[in-house]
Amino acid sequence: MIMHAFSQVLTTPRYTFSVMMSMVIALTTLFIAVTFTYSLLFSSLPYPNSDRLVKVEFAQYDANDQFNVEAFNYPSLMALYQQRRHLEEVALVHYAEQLLLSHVDSPKVNTAFVTHEWFSMFDIPMHLGRGFTHQSDNTLPVAVLSFEHWQKYFEQDPHIVGKTISFGKASFQVIGVTAAHFIEANLAQFNQKTGVWLAWDHNLTTQGARSFWWNRYANNLMVARLPQSETIETVSLNLSQEMNSVWQTNVKGETYFDGWHIKIWLTPLKAVLLGSSRSLVLGVLAGAIGLLLMVLFNVCNLYIAMLATRRHQLVLRVALGAKKKQLYAQLWCEGLLIMFTATVLAMIIAHLSLFYGAPWLATLFPHVSLLTLSWPVVAMILASVLLLNSVLVSVGLSRFPYQGLAQAMAGATKGVGVQVSAQQINISVVSQLAIAMMIVSCLLTVAWQQWQQIELAHTLPLKDKFMVQLSDTTKDGEAAQQAAYTHAANVLEVLPMVEQVSRSNSPLGEQLITWDLTLVDTLQKVTPLGKVVDHRYAAFFSQTLLAGRFFDVTDVQNNADVLMISESLANQLGGIEQALSTRLSFNIDDPDAAMQIIGVVADQASVNGSITPRFVYRATQGRHYLLVHLLPGHSLSKANMEQLFEQHQPGMKVFRVQSLESQRDALLLANKLLLWVSMCITIVTLVLAAVGLFGVMSIRQSAQRQTIAMKRAIGAKNSQLVAEMLLQFGRVATIATLIAAVGSILLVNYFTTAIDVWAASFCIAVSVVLINAAFWVYQPLQQQLKHAIGCQLRGDKG
Amino acid sequence: MDVVISMQAVNKVFETELLQTHALRNIQLIIREGEFVSISGPSGCGKSTLLSIMGLLESPSSGEYYINGTDVSKLTPDDAAEIRNKAIGFIFQSFNLANELSVLENVSLPLRYSSAKPDKASIKQRALACLEQVGLSHRAGHKPNQLSGGQQQRVAIARALIAEPAILLIDEPTGNLDSKSGDSVMRLIGELHRQGRTICMVTHDPKYADMAPKKIKLLDGEILGDISTVAAHATLET
Known part of the structure; x- marks a missing residue:
C-alpha cells in the first residue's frame, strides 16, 4: 500500500x-x-527550583506615593543580603566590563562580581577546580573563568587553577573554570555571556557610594530563592515593611526624602529574563x-x-x-x-x-x-x-x-x-482573505515601525565618527586621572587625520539614562534622558540651535550649572521661550544645585527608545570617553590606538574603539531583523493566500465549468463573465475586509503605534491582498475562457 | 424564404502532435427561414461538431459560413458572442441550467448579456412570457434542481426563445429524458416549428429525426444526403 x-x-x-x-x-x-x-x-x-527564583527589586516612592525609581542603594542591598529573612537563599551580582590586563592583548571582558550563593543558586557546573562555595569567597580575591574565556584567552591551560589574573590594579586567583554546557541567567542583558566571575566584595561600587542610603546603583542586583511555603506577595509585603523601616531610619533628617517610602518588589526570574520578549513570543x-x-x-x-x-x-x-x-x-x-x-x-x-x-x-x-x-x-x-x-x-x-x-x-x-457548495467556497475565500489581511497588516505595522526607526537613526550625522573608551589605572586620584584623559584627548587632537575631538560619550544606545529633575519654580517633575557633554558636542552632531546658546569652553571647564534641552522637552516646559528662563534641579532643597537652561536645540533621533526623546544636556568635561571625528577616508582601530598611546602615553589602555556607524548598526540589528522577517512573512502570507485562493477558485470554476460554458454559448462575452466574477469576488472581499477590520481593531492595542500608521498599514494590506487575490481568482476563469465552449459543454477537459 | 444558415466547403480538423482527425469534410449546407432540419448519424460522425460550428462555439478549419448573409467564419470572440446572443438559441442535451439561479433568472440570462440592455421589468415580462409558452410560468421561482428532467428541458427551451433568435440549435434534446418526457419535449419543439421557428436539431433517435421535414445524415464527417418528409411529424402529433 x-x-x-x-x-x-x-x-x-x-x-x-x-x-x-x-x-x-x-x-x-x-x-x-x-x-x-x-x-x-x-x-x-535550567536551575534547581527555578520556579522559586526571584529578582529582588528596590523601588522608591515620593511623598505623593508616585513611583520614582527602581534601583538598590548599596547599604540597603547589603542590609537585605545580610538579614536574609523571609528568603531561603540570596545572591548578589554586579556586572561590569573590564580590561583583562594580565593578558597580552588586554581584552575587554564581561565580568560579574558575585556572592558565593550565586554558584549554588544556579547550580553552576564546573569543568576545572571549584566555584565560589564559602563565605570567604566573597572577600578573598578569587575568580572563576567561563569555559569559553578559558579556551579563548588561556589556551585551555589545564593548570589554570591557582594562577593569577588582573583587572586594573586588582588581581584575582583563578579557582575554577565553569563547564561548557552551563547556561547563564544574565540579568544585565539577555544572552550576554559573563567571561569571569569575581568575588563580590571587589565590585566596582566606589567606597564613597557604599555608605549612601540615597545613592542609586543600577549595577547592583539581587536574586533570591523563596521558601517553599511562601508566596511572592507575602514575602514582598514583609520585606517592604522591614526594609522601609530600615531605610526611613537611615534617611531621617534628609528633607528631600520627607514622606518618601520604599517597597521591595519580587519578580519571578523567568519573567525578568523574558522581559518584553513575552509579548513578542506570543505575537x-x-x-x-x-x-x-x-x-x-x-x-x-x-x-x-x-x-x-x-x-x-x-x-x-x-x-x-x-x-x-x-x-x-x-x-x-x-x-x-x-x-x-x-x-x-x-x-x-x-x-x-x-x-x-x-x-x-x-x-x-x-x-x-x-x-x-x-x-x-x-x-x-x-x-x-x-x-x-x-x-x-x-x-x-x-x-x-x-x-x-x-x-x-x-x-x-x-x-x-x-x-462543494458555493457557501462553503465563499466561507473559505472570506477566511483566507480576512486572515491574510490581518497578518499582513500586523506585519506591515511592525515593518513600518522598524523602518521608521532605522530611517531616523540614519539621519544622525555619524560618518567618520568614532567612540573611544580609555582606561588608565596607573594614576591615583580623580585629578590625576582627569589630567591623563585630557592629555590623551590632546594626543588624539593633534593627529593630522583627526578633525575634532569631543570629551563626550556616544549619543547612541546604552549610556542614555533618565534624569529625575524638578522645576525650581513650580516643583513640577520632568524625567528626560540626560547626557553629559562638552562644548564641542553640539557642533559634532550638527545640532540646530533654536534659542539661546550652546555651551562654551568656559561652561565646560567650570562645570557651570547650565543646561541645554531638546525642543520636545522645551515644549513640555511650556514652549521654547518659557523654557529658556527655567531652572531645573536634582535636589530641590539645595538652592545651589539649580541649573539654568541656556539653550534649546532641535530634536535629534534616538537609535533605540522613543523616536524623538526629550533630552537634557549638562556641560561637563568627559572622563574616559572620547568622540573622535576623522577627516574623510581615514579610520581608527583599537590596534593603532594602542600603538599611538604606547608611544605617547604609556599606561593609557584602550578599552574600546568603535565607529558610531557600526555602533548604530549593532543597535539596529534587532530592528533590521524584525523588518526583514516581517517582509519575508508578508511575502509568504501572500504566496499562501495565492495558492489557497487559486485552489478554491479552481474548485469553484470546476464546479461552474458547464455553467460558464452555457453562459458563453448563449452569448455572454468574456468581459461580462469576468465582470460577474469580480462582482462576486467584490462581495466576499467586502465581508473579508470588514472581518479583518474588526480583528485589526482588536489587535491595535498590541502594537504601540499611531492610529494613522495602523490605518495606513491596514489599507496597504487590504489593497495588496485583494490585488493578489483578484489575480489568482481570475486565473482559473481565464484558463476556462481559453478553452473551446463546445468541449466544455460536452464535459471534455478540453 | 431567406437563407438563415449557409455553409460552403466547411472542414474541421482536430490536430494533435501525433495525428490529425478530420471531424467534418466539405460540408455544404443551407437552412432557410422556417425550416426544421434534423442531423443524425452514428456516434463520432461529427454531429455535435457541426452543431458547435453552426452555433459559433467552434470555428471551422476552412470554408465559408454565413448566418443571415453575414460571413461568420472568422469572428472575434466578442463578435461571435454577440451573434450567439442575438441570432442563435441553444438547447442542450444536459439542459445546462445554472442551479444557483431560479427558473426565471435562468430564462432571463440571454437578455442580461444582451448589448441592447433591456430594463429589468421588460426582461422579467419576456421571461414570464417564454415560461408561459412552455407551460412553466408557475415554476418561475423554483430552482432547476426542484424540477423534473422534462421540465428542466422546457426551461432550457424558454431560455432559447427569449432573445427571439433566428435559429434554434438543439443538441440531443431527449438524450437525458425518459420516453414520455422526451415525447413531450419533442411535441413542444414541433409546435415551435409550426409557429415558424427555424430549427436545426441533432439527434440519434430516428423517431425524432423523422419529425423534421429536412433530414441530414452524417457519416465520418460527411453529409450523405438530405431527405424531406412530413410523415413522422404527423405520427408524433397523434
Missing part, C-alpha cells in the same frame, strides 16, 4: 509540490513558534497559527480539487469492489507520505534556523541556547499532523459519498466532479 501510495503521489506532482511547500512553510513557522513558546514560556529554567505564535490556518484552508481546497481530478479512478475502485475503509486507508497513506515528508523537512529547516539564527535571535529573545527542538514539541506537532491528515481524508471522502461514487460510474467523466 505504501508503494502504491508513493507512486500515486508521484503522479500528481503539482498537487504534491503545492501541498508539501505549503505544509513546510506552515510547519517550519509552527515548529519555531512553538519551540519559542514552549522553551521560553512553559518550560522551567510570533499568533502569527504562526494564522499562517497555519491559511495553509489548512489551502491544503483542504487543494485536496478536494485533487480528489475531483481522481474521481474516475476512485469510482473505478469502488466498481471493482474496494470498500470504504480501503479507499480511506489508501488516501490516508498518500496523505501521510506528503505530510510526513513535509514535517521532516520543516523540522530540519526549523532546527537549522534556530541553530544558525541564534546570533540574530539573541538580539530579540533571552536564552537562545535553550531554543532547540524538544521532544514534546516534535511529538505535539507530529500528532497534529497525523490528526490533520485523518481529518483531511475524512473531509475529502465525505464529499464523495460511497453510494454516489458507485452510481456515478457510468458518467464519471462528465458532470461536476466536486460537491
Whole structure:
C-alpha cells in the first residue's frame, strides 16, 4: 500500500509540490513558534527550583506615593543580603566590563562580581577546580573563568587553577573554570555571556557610594530563592515593611526624602529574563497559527480539487469492489507520505534556523541556547499532523459519498466532479482573505515601525565618527586621572587625520539614562534622558540651535550649572521661550544645585527608545570617553590606538574603539531583523493566500465549468463573465475586509503605534491582498475562457 | 424564404502532435427561414461538431459560413458572442441550467448579456412570457434542481426563445429524458416549428429525426444526403 501510495503521489506532482511547500512553510513557522513558546514560556529554567527564583527589586516612592525609581542603594542591598529573612537563599551580582590586563592583548571582558550563593543558586557546573562555595569567597580575591574565556584567552591551560589574573590594579586567583554546557541567567542583558566571575566584595561600587542610603546603583542586583511555603506577595509585603523601616531610619533628617517610602518588589526570574520578549513570543505564535490556518484552508481546497481530478479512478475502485475503509486507508497513506515528508523537512529547516539564527535571535529573545527542538514539541506537532491528515481524508471522502461514487460510474467523466457548495467556497475565500489581511497588516505595522526607526537613526550625522573608551589605572586620584584623559584627548587632537575631538560619550544606545529633575519654580517633575557633554558636542552632531546658546569652553571647564534641552522637552516646559528662563534641579532643597537652561536645540533621533526623546544636556568635561571625528577616508582601530598611546602615553589602555556607524548598526540589528522577517512573512502570507485562493477558485470554476460554458454559448462575452466574477469576488472581499477590520481593531492595542500608521498599514494590506487575490481568482476563469465552449459543454477537459 | 444558415466547403480538423482527425469534410449546407432540419448519424460522425460550428462555439478549419448573409467564419470572440446572443438559441442535451439561479433568472440570462440592455421589468415580462409558452410560468421561482428532467428541458427551451433568435440549435434534446418526457419535449419543439421557428436539431433517435421535414445524415464527417418528409411529424402529433 505504501508503494502504491508513493507512486500515486508521484503522479500528481503539482498537487504534491503545492501541498508539501505549503505544509513546510506552515510547519517550519509552527515548529519555531512553538519551540519559542514552549522553551521560553512553559518550560522551567535550567536551575534547581527555578520556579522559586526571584529578582529582588528596590523601588522608591515620593511623598505623593508616585513611583520614582527602581534601583538598590548599596547599604540597603547589603542590609537585605545580610538579614536574609523571609528568603531561603540570596545572591548578589554586579556586572561590569573590564580590561583583562594580565593578558597580552588586554581584552575587554564581561565580568560579574558575585556572592558565593550565586554558584549554588544556579547550580553552576564546573569543568576545572571549584566555584565560589564559602563565605570567604566573597572577600578573598578569587575568580572563576567561563569555559569559553578559558579556551579563548588561556589556551585551555589545564593548570589554570591557582594562577593569577588582573583587572586594573586588582588581581584575582583563578579557582575554577565553569563547564561548557552551563547556561547563564544574565540579568544585565539577555544572552550576554559573563567571561569571569569575581568575588563580590571587589565590585566596582566606589567606597564613597557604599555608605549612601540615597545613592542609586543600577549595577547592583539581587536574586533570591523563596521558601517553599511562601508566596511572592507575602514575602514582598514583609520585606517592604522591614526594609522601609530600615531605610526611613537611615534617611531621617534628609528633607528631600520627607514622606518618601520604599517597597521591595519580587519578580519571578523567568519573567525578568523574558522581559518584553513575552509579548513578542506570543505575537510570533499568533502569527504562526494564522499562517497555519491559511495553509489548512489551502491544503483542504487543494485536496478536494485533487480528489475531483481522481474521481474516475476512485469510482473505478469502488466498481471493482474496494470498500470504504480501503479507499480511506489508501488516501490516508498518500496523505501521510506528503505530510510526513513535509514535517521532516520543516523540522530540519526549523532546527537549522534556530541553530544558525541564534546570533540574530539573541538580539530579540533571552536564552537562545535553550531554543532547540524538544521532544514534546516534535511529538505535539507530529500528532497534529497525523490528526490533520485523518481529518483531511475524512473531509475529502465525505464529499464523495460511497453510494454516489458507485452510481456515478457510468458518467464519471462528465458532470461536476466536486460537491462543494458555493457557501462553503465563499466561507473559505472570506477566511483566507480576512486572515491574510490581518497578518499582513500586523506585519506591515511592525515593518513600518522598524523602518521608521532605522530611517531616523540614519539621519544622525555619524560618518567618520568614532567612540573611544580609555582606561588608565596607573594614576591615583580623580585629578590625576582627569589630567591623563585630557592629555590623551590632546594626543588624539593633534593627529593630522583627526578633525575634532569631543570629551563626550556616544549619543547612541546604552549610556542614555533618565534624569529625575524638578522645576525650581513650580516643583513640577520632568524625567528626560540626560547626557553629559562638552562644548564641542553640539557642533559634532550638527545640532540646530533654536534659542539661546550652546555651551562654551568656559561652561565646560567650570562645570557651570547650565543646561541645554531638546525642543520636545522645551515644549513640555511650556514652549521654547518659557523654557529658556527655567531652572531645573536634582535636589530641590539645595538652592545651589539649580541649573539654568541656556539653550534649546532641535530634536535629534534616538537609535533605540522613543523616536524623538526629550533630552537634557549638562556641560561637563568627559572622563574616559572620547568622540573622535576623522577627516574623510581615514579610520581608527583599537590596534593603532594602542600603538599611538604606547608611544605617547604609556599606561593609557584602550578599552574600546568603535565607529558610531557600526555602533548604530549593532543597535539596529534587532530592528533590521524584525523588518526583514516581517517582509519575508508578508511575502509568504501572500504566496499562501495565492495558492489557497487559486485552489478554491479552481474548485469553484470546476464546479461552474458547464455553467460558464452555457453562459458563453448563449452569448455572454468574456468581459461580462469576468465582470460577474469580480462582482462576486467584490462581495466576499467586502465581508473579508470588514472581518479583518474588526480583528485589526482588536489587535491595535498590541502594537504601540499611531492610529494613522495602523490605518495606513491596514489599507496597504487590504489593497495588496485583494490585488493578489483578484489575480489568482481570475486565473482559473481565464484558463476556462481559453478553452473551446463546445468541449466544455460536452464535459471534455478540453 | 431567406437563407438563415449557409455553409460552403466547411472542414474541421482536430490536430494533435501525433495525428490529425478530420471531424467534418466539405460540408455544404443551407437552412432557410422556417425550416426544421434534423442531423443524425452514428456516434463520432461529427454531429455535435457541426452543431458547435453552426452555433459559433467552434470555428471551422476552412470554408465559408454565413448566418443571415453575414460571413461568420472568422469572428472575434466578442463578435461571435454577440451573434450567439442575438441570432442563435441553444438547447442542450444536459439542459445546462445554472442551479444557483431560479427558473426565471435562468430564462432571463440571454437578455442580461444582451448589448441592447433591456430594463429589468421588460426582461422579467419576456421571461414570464417564454415560461408561459412552455407551460412553466408557475415554476418561475423554483430552482432547476426542484424540477423534473422534462421540465428542466422546457426551461432550457424558454431560455432559447427569449432573445427571439433566428435559429434554434438543439443538441440531443431527449438524450437525458425518459420516453414520455422526451415525447413531450419533442411535441413542444414541433409546435415551435409550426409557429415558424427555424430549427436545426441533432439527434440519434430516428423517431425524432423523422419529425423534421429536412433530414441530414452524417457519416465520418460527411453529409450523405438530405431527405424531406412530413410523415413522422404527423405520427408524433397523434
